[in-house]
Amino acid sequence: MRAAVFTSSSEPLAIREIERPRPRPGEVGLQVARVGICGSDLHVKEGGNPAFAGVVFGHEFAGVISELGKGVQDWQPGDRVVSLPIHHCGQCEACLQDKIGLCEQIVFTGYSHDHSGGYAEYTAVPTHSLHRVPDNVSFDKAALVEPLSVSRRAVSRTPIGKDSVVLVIGTGPIGAGVVQFAKVAGARTVIVSEMSAERRELAKAIGADATIDPRAGDLAEQIVAIAGRRPDVIFECVGVPGLIQQAIEVAAYEATIMVVGVCFDKDHLYPNMAVKRELTIGFSNCYTHEDFAAVLDAMESGALDPSAMHTSTIGLDEVPSVFEELMTTKSGCKTLIDPSGGAL
Ligand SMILES: [Zn+2]
Numbered sequence: 137m138r139a140a141v142f143t144s145s146s147e148p149l150a151i152r153e154i155e156r157p158r159p160r161p162g163e164v165g166l167q168v169a170r171v172g173i174c175g176s177d178l179h180v181k182e183g184g185n186p187a188f189a190g191v192v193f194g195h196e197f198a199g200v201i202s203e204l205g206k207g208v209q210d211w212q213p214g215d216r217v218v219s220l221p222i223h224h225c226g227q228c229e230a231c232l233q234d235k236i237g238l239c240e241q242i243v244f245t246g247y248s249h250d251h252s253g254g255y256a257e258y259t260a261v262p263t264h265s266l267h268r269v270p271d272n273v274s275f276d277k278a279a280l281v282e283p284l285s286v287s288r289r290a291v292s293r294t295p296i297g298k299d300s301v302v303l304v305i306g307t308g309p310i311g312a313g314v315v316q317f318a319k320v321a322g323a324r325t326v327i328v329s330e331m332s333a334e335r336r337e338l339a340k341a342i343g344a345d346a347t348i349d350p351r352a353g354d355l356a357e358q359i360v361a362i363a364g365r366r367p368d369v370i371f372e373c374v375g376v377p378g379l380i381q382q383a384i385e386v387a388a389y390e391a392t393i394m395v396v397g398v399c400f401d402k403d404h405l406y407p408n409m410a411v412k413r414e415l416t417i418g419f420s421n422c423y424t425h426e427d428f429a430a431v432l433d434a435m436e437s438g439a440l441d442p443s444a445m446h447t448s449t450i451g452l453d454e455v456p457s458v459f460e461e462l463m464t465t466k467s468g469c470k471t472l473i474d475p476s477g478g479a480l
Pocket residue numbers: 174175176195196283
């Protein structure tokens with residue numbers, strides 16, 4: 137089968153003919169219909185860890201079951217599915233509480249030689265990770281279930297109610313999902329703070345009530361001018377130093393700050409400001425089966441329509457060049473790959 141393979145940080149991904157992953161016992165083979173290019177994939181390529189040489193990226197995929205491994209019941213070839221791209225130990229404290237996204241030994245499909253990802257015609261996934269895609273949900277939308285599950289989990293960990301004023305800092309794919317789930321949760325006003333004009337447009341298209349350029353003036357003043365008061369729930373969806381402090385400075389008293397952006401640098405903040413307002417600061421990571429199911433339900437019922445997040449669809453042959461482009465220009469929201477060549 138054909139796949140886009142990581143070789144090193146200095147070379148584009150390579151389109152190669154490689155052996156098709158066959159389902160092991162308890163797994164199914166999947167023909168990949170759509171797979172999203174994720175910022176984490178760009179990040180891993182940039183890092184260039186030689187241990188990843190030969191790995192096929194891709195953890196945000198939807199597809200059709202093509203083959204059953206030994207012992208598989210309840211699934212049939214032709215079933216349309218998405219899968220949690222995580223392999224957990226089943227024994228750590230998080231796993232024992234079904235919080236498999238927090239497993240201490242978590243391994244992701246698409247970042248592992250054992251679990252080849254979706255930048256390929258086929259992949260193989262365990263049945264315990266599968267979710268059925270409802271008939272009225274397209275593969276374009278189904279490929280967004282994984283990143284939207286990250287957003288859904290973050291929103292579910294906050295006390296958003298119908299009077300809530302919500303601030304979302306950053307609208308990459310995760311922030312865009314947070315905007316949508318904050319609206320689904322009934323927030324009165326959802327405001328996006330975003331430096332990119334293109335992403336402010338996206339935020340409006342997916343349902344933000346207002347957008348702010350944080351460089352255009354004092355952030356708290358801009359928010360109060362729109363919503364009449366400071367935000368009581370704030371999501372940090374960027375992951376660069378200084379933004380948790382920014383959230384503390386604009387928060388209403390007793391507000392909740394939920395950090396979803398992944399920052400690999402050291403950050404510093406002034407706890408005193410958070411203490412004075414009795415803020416609650418939390419962090420959200422990954423997702424569980426419940427989040428996947430909730431996202432699919434919201435898509436099926438029409439409560440959630442993430443179509444505006446889908447920037448473009450490309451074929452496998454275009455992956456190496458488009459991937460290089462995305463590493464330098466941070467434009468668009470979600471590029472999907474169709475490895476089936478238009479067949480699915
Ligand atoms: Zn991702």
